[in-house]
Amino acid sequence: MQIKGSTEVYGIIGNPVAHSLSPIMHNSGFEALGLNKVYVAFPATNAEKAIAGCRALGVHGLSVTIPHKEKILAFVDSIDPMAEKIGAVNTLVFQEDKKIHGLNTDWIGANRALAEKLELRDKRILLLGAGGSARAIGFGLLEAGARLILASRTESKVKALAEKLKCEWIHLDEIETVEADGLINATSVGMKPIENASLVQANSLKNFPIVMDIVYAPLETRLLREAKSAGCEIINGLSMLLYQGVAQFEAWTGQDAPVEVMHAALMKAITK
Ligand SMILES: NC(=O)c1ccc[n+]([C@@H]2O[C@H](COP(=O)([O-])OP(=O)(O)OC[C@H]3O[C@@H](n4cnc5c(N)ncnc54)[C@H](OP(=O)(O)O)[C@@H]3O)[C@@H](O)[C@H]2O)c1
Structure with missing residues (x-):
C-alpha cells in the first residue's frame, strides 16, 4: 500500500518490540481489506509519555505489550470490564473525541x-x-x-x-x-x-x-x-496470538478481520 497524508497510523508500544509479529499480522489484514491504515512498532520505555505522544500525533490505535500492560491502566480514559478484572490492557482504541479506551484481547x-x-x-x-x-x-x-x-x-x-x-x-x-x-x-x-x-x-x-x-x-x-x-x-500458541490480534483488528476497524490472511502472514513469519 502507498502511505499517504491521510493514512491512519496504528502500532505497538513496548520494550522490546523489534521481534513483534503484530506489524506483519495487522498490515496483512489492512492490505487484504484495502484499508488506508498502517501498523508500526514503537519501542517505548515510558508508557505515559508514549500514549501522550500517540494521542498528540493522532494515532488511531495501539497494541500494548511487556512491560506496560498493567501500568497503562492509569493513563486511559475508560477500561473494558474484563480488562479491569484482569488488571491488564493489551489494546488501546483512540476515539474520535480523543479519549482512549483500553481493553484486553488476550x-x-x-x-x-x-x-x-x-x-x-x-x-x-x-x-x-x-x-x-x-x-x-x-x-x-x-x-x-x-x-x-x-x-x-x-x-x-x-x-x-x-x-x-x-x-x-x-x-x-x-x-x-x-x-x-x-x-x-x-x-x-x-x-x-x-x-x-x-x-x-x-x-x-x-x-x-x-x-x-x-x-x-x-x-x-x-x-x-x-x-x-x-x-x-x-x-499451538499461534492460535491465541492470531485471535487476540483478530479481536484488536475488529475493535479498531469495526469490520470482520480477514482471519485466513492474517494466519497465513503469521505462519510465513514464524516458519521462515
Ligand atoms: N500465544 C500468545 O498469544 C501469547 C501471549 C502472551 C504470552 N505468550 C507466551 O506465554 C509465555 C508466558 O508469558 P507471560 O507474559 O505470562 O510471562 P510471565 O508473566 O513472566 O509469567 C511466566 C510464568 O512462567 C512460569 N515459569 C517460567 N519459567 C519456569 C520454569 N522453569 N518452571 C516453571 N515455571 C516457570 C513463571 O513462574 P514463576 O512465577 O514461578 O516465575 C510464571 O508463572 C511466554 O512464553 C510468552 O511468549 C504467548
Whole structure:
C-alpha cells in the first residue's frame, strides 16, 4: 500500500518490540481489506509519555505489550470490564473525541483458540502458570463457564492468583494426579532457547484430551509433541496470538478481520 497524508497510523508500544509479529499480522489484514491504515512498532520505555505522544500525533490505535500492560491502566480514559478484572490492557482504541479506551484481547484470543476444539462451559481445565498470561486466560475461562485448577512454580504467586480467580490450585509435582478436559501451558517453559523442556510428564498427558500451549516459538513445543504422541488434540500458541490480534483488528476497524490472511502472514513469519 502507498502511505499517504491521510493514512491512519496504528502500532505497538513496548520494550522490546523489534521481534513483534503484530506489524506483519495487522498490515496483512489492512492490505487484504484495502484499508488506508498502517501498523508500526514503537519501542517505548515510558508508557505515559508514549500514549501522550500517540494521542498528540493522532494515532488511531495501539497494541500494548511487556512491560506496560498493567501500568497503562492509569493513563486511559475508560477500561473494558474484563480488562479491569484482569488488571491488564493489551489494546488501546483512540476515539474520535480523543479519549482512549483500553481493553484486553488476550483472554478472547485464548478462548477462541480453545473454542475451535472444545465447548468450554462446565469443562475442567488445568492451567499452568501464574504470570500475566495465566491471569488473562484464567479470567477468560471463568467468563466462558469453565472450572479451573491452577498449577505453578512459586507457591505465593499461584495462591494469590487462585484467590483472585476463586479456584483450586496444586503444586507442579501434583499434575500427574489430575484428570481434566483440557490442559493449558501459560508459562514460558518450552520456549526458545530452552526448547526441550516441559512441565508435564509424557505419561500423564493421556489424562487431558486437549492440550494447548501458548508458547509459539517453537510452534511445536515438547509439550505439544508429547501430547500428540499420547493421542491428545493439540492447539499451538499461534492460535491465541492470531485471535487476540483478530479481536484488536475488529475493535479498531469495526469490520470482520480477514482471519485466513492474517494466519497465513503469521505462519510465513514464524516458519521462515
Ligand atoms: N500465544 C500468545 O498469544 C501469547 C501471549 C502472551 C504470552 N505468550 C507466551 O506465554 C509465555 C508466558 O508469558 P507471560 O507474559 O505470562 O510471562 P510471565 O508473566 O513472566 O509469567 C511466566 C510464568 O512462567 C512460569 N515459569 C517460567 N519459567 C519456569 C520454569 N522453569 N518452571 C516453571 N515455571 C516457570 C513463571 O513462574 P514463576 O512465577 O514461578 O516465575 C510464571 O508463572 C511466554 O512464553 C510468552 O511468549 C504467548
